[in-house]
Amino acid sequence: MSESASLFHDSISRVESENAISEAIDSDVHAQIATSTLRATRKTRRTKKSPDGMPVDEAAAEERALLENLKTVRDRSLELRRRAVAQAFEFADQCRAFAERLPSAQVLAFIEQECRIPRTEAQSYLKLTEVLGPEREMLQESAVEVPVLFQLLKQPEAVRTEALSMLRSGRTLSRASLRALRQDVLAGEERGKPDRSPIKELQRAVRTRARNFIERLLQDLAGLANAYAALYNETVPEDRSPETVARVDALAADARRLADRLAAAAPADLFTARPNDGRSWGQVYSTLRLIADRKLCLDEDWSWPETHPLWMEEIFHKDLVWALGQEIPELEGRRRPIPKGVAPLDCKPRSAASRPSSAFQYTVLELCAGAGGQAIGLHAAGFWHAGIVENNPEAVETLRTNRPSWPIIEADLNTLDVSQFKGVDLIAGGLPCQPYSQAGHRRGAEDERDLFDRTLQIIETVRPRAVMIENVVGITHVTHILRRLSVLSALESLGYDAEWRVIDGPSFGLGQNRRRAILVAMQPGLMHRFRWPLPPEMAPMPVGTLLRDLMGARGWKGLDRWVAKANRVAPTLIGGSAKKMGMDLAQPKSRESWTRLGINPRWVAREAPGPDFEGEPYLTMPMLARLQDFPDNWLFAGSRRWQFRQIANAFPPRLSRVMGLAILRALSGVEIDLRIALQAPLFKRIDLAELRALELARELAEAAE
Template sequence: AGQDETVRDEAIRMIKSGRALQARELRGLKRDIALAKAAVEGTLDDRRRRAFRNAAARKARDKALAAADAWLDSLHALTEEVCTIAQLEEEDSSVHQIGRVEAVAPRAAELLKDLPDLVDPEFITASREGFNRGWSGTYSALQAIAKEKVYYKEHYGDGEPWQATYTFNSSLQWQLAWAFGYDDDSGTSSAVKRMREAGDTPLDVPVGVYGHKAPTVLEICAGAGGQAIGLEAAGFKHVGLVEVDKDAAATLRHNGKHWPVIEADLRDADLSQFVGIDLLAGGVPCQPFSQAGKRKGAADERDLFPKAMKLIRELKPKAVMLENVTGALQASNAMHRLRILARMAALGYDAEWRILSGPDFGLPQKRRRAILVGFRRGIMHRFSWPEPLAKKAPTVGEALYDLMAANGWAHVDEWKERANGYAPTIIGGSQKKGGIDLAQPKSRETWRELGVDPGHYAKAAPDRDAPRDHMPKLTLEMMARLQGFRDDWQLQGSNLQKFRQIANAFPPAMAQAVGLSILRALTGYKVDLEKEQKRLHRKSLNLKAVPNHVDPYPSDWDGEELAAG
């Protein structure tokens, strides 16, 4: 309640999203919002001065801050004088300010002499930022001024011999002024970029959303690519997709030709090359927690959560996203769930579970998934669970209308009105399941109320002459659309294997929603989910199929269109 209004509103929004916001996270939230304000308003970057004072305090606590402040004040006075020299040189370059340069040289030498008593050398050398910036750049500028090496020789002229002139090195003023928060490029975009490079993350700064380097993601148990589609649409770059099933791996390769697919058993795969990735994501096998199975939980040999925890320890990702069925949050699995949270805490991660629902993110299916999201310490305060879309999700009838009408079924409009609701969760992804069947007994009636026969599947849409009371089965294409796959996503393998891939999938729309929230926590960029959902349905350009560009207009073209052909 005592926070700034902006911080308070953000904290309340996070709690509304389902976050269990920790009181200590408010400090980080307050800092990141202040950084954003400083970047937009062009406020001087005081972190550099504070960093120097902190380094001095670490080296010698007794009177260290007073000595550091005195040194910084002397540096500030020297910087003002150097700026004056630069200005005078700019106004009349034919009259060099030799006397002024000679006067400031001893002051620079004195600052250099006192510096080792204030901070450790490692502080100076480790703070390099960009070209000749950072405390190391300030140190280099002091060295040049102390030696009176402030001019450089330039040659000009077209003939021989060239004429020579001496020019004042104006970059010295920027190297000194850097210590006090000044930069030669002080625009919002540049300020934000420098903050990010320094490890600071201002929140929601209005600069280009995709102006940052795409965060990397390693995806495990990648399946048919539902999660991969969503994370890529959110702005992540895949460095690897691990999948043991040969048909699912073939689906990944066929549709995502740019994806580095690793066909291997996760328990045997060597993934050490991915140390330091931004995000470790995956839909670890959900059967151990499924209410439809034998509910062996952690005793199930298909439980890959222990392997996922081992990967977190070895790869040290900045963020983790693991998806599972809602049974993972049932009381019967409480101990296993809490062990996972405790293990992540021991590894240095803040983590939370949350159940998300498909219709909240545009899916015409009541699919609910349990999501575990975690971050290395110091990041979680920027994470909010994704908010439901304002636009209502399409019904089964609206989503499948064109596919159901493909063969001209005369009564398709009546079927659409009957299918005026959301589909039950499509299940059946287990390799132990022997046939294609949409539902368990308790959801069969819901399917029938929607005008869908849940038993087996259809190879095609109803014929034109199908009767009014016909209850069609769904084709595999219809099932894939209910899961949110693009129509051009081509599944590989037998029809049974295609069905298993569909039923196992984490819907792209849900993956994108969580991915965008993780992106914001990692980079500070907040993205409008309503607009970005369009990226899910963009088809990739096959540039290899496009012939090399040939200019259709000759060099003497007079501006009129060429004749056809």
């Protein structure tokens, strides 16, 4: 282990105990009050009589005990707060020492990810000694709260100077009083400037009128979109019946009225801005004109990124699809306006849907796709694949056999030109895990199979809105801390916020004790919307229940006894390495876990046990695939050894779907009930009637001002 790694390793336990100093203070003070009160009560009871046995004034004794208790708690409270200030500065000194030996980005990543300290506080610790170091003794003596220290760092110099003067004078400074002080100091600096309140009042009145217009316009757009989707679902382009002609004429008239209202309300340059952006008002306007001219359908092939995949044969015109094929919230009367720069975020599921109604609005480029476990899950969550990259011929054949319409790219990731994928919403990948696996040599970045550096280059080129990389739990061990920090700091230098966590398969209903380390990164303004998936209330799937039909497919008489014995989740499947020649399910140390389930882990059978089979059965390839949550009709190409490797190395679709929905929530703001989603099939027919118009109120409101 390097000297820097050793320095981090020795510091972790101490740092983790200091990353919530203010909370610890409150807890300790409450505990001290309770303890001191109990001691005072006991002391009062002991002093009810004088040493010679004569009674004393019980009220006086209780008063003295109370005073002593108050003094003890006061002194203890001040001591704890002073100690907290000293510890905060001590931790800041340690961080400064790290910064002299490691890049500052890695130090920030260490404080935030390993010590679980929010990034704003992490940066504050690096600045604490520099900005407030000369006042260290005074701040410690004043027993100021640690959060107030951090707030002081963020204040303008005039506010900070006044606050420090107050503390030197003996005042107590809270966060609320600091906010009030800031307002007063800044108000003093604003004295004499012109009063702009009349202008702001007029702006509010204009915005209110614009919002009323927009709400009515969006209601009409939503109605037009629904009517158009219904026409598409219920007719074909060749239909020339009187009823269909009348429906088309009605749509054309409504579209013409909406287009005229738009043209009258907004300047002409609004409709020419960002002509290639599917979310511009120019697209909406041109779409309305197309409908008004009855140009509803168009035959064309689709390819990334020119067209959308949902309309592949006899399709809507792509301008109309992009403009009206998105989601718009239902408007029920007046609603509170959303502040500028704020995107709506649901906190509760709105329906029993298994994915957002605007499914496939968001695109993903997938790296190291393997047999498709991650791709299946992301598709089920509602992502559209712009590209699926894999270099193993057997895995590529598996993907093409099962989903010939998917954009499979057989290529070496190190030489692939990814510039064509600029603008995708998500980059996802299951990078080779062998460099960090407990079953391997754990060489990390020194392993030739490690692809993190190449992935960072791809992220820099493509600039996705979000990133999701899965790997084995071994990458979170302390031996790889510097590698994790280098990845986190590299992502930060590219402008991404990132976190690394571990998710547990059985918690989400997986029938296998599979835990995966997940790295999620997002562009600024999105990470605060991301929430690591919370396990729904669902029991893990026992192996016997999960595999009963497959194990009994040939009439095995011992099936019921085996199901009763296999009443737990399976151990983690291993064997994904290309260097592994056999098809055994476990290392020697973990074979006992399989045998307790009544399974022989030393081989993979070609078929289920026969009627008179005795002993512990082997699992078959379909059984292994189901343990990994693959659909039963998913076919695997190649030799049996390569099929085994593809299955064992997969990211289970169930876990991929869980992560995909979590990322979609951050991107779209739509909450999906995870329990309902996990009960839905992995593949379903797309219902075009669910698609609604895109809400673009903010752009039009700004234009109306």
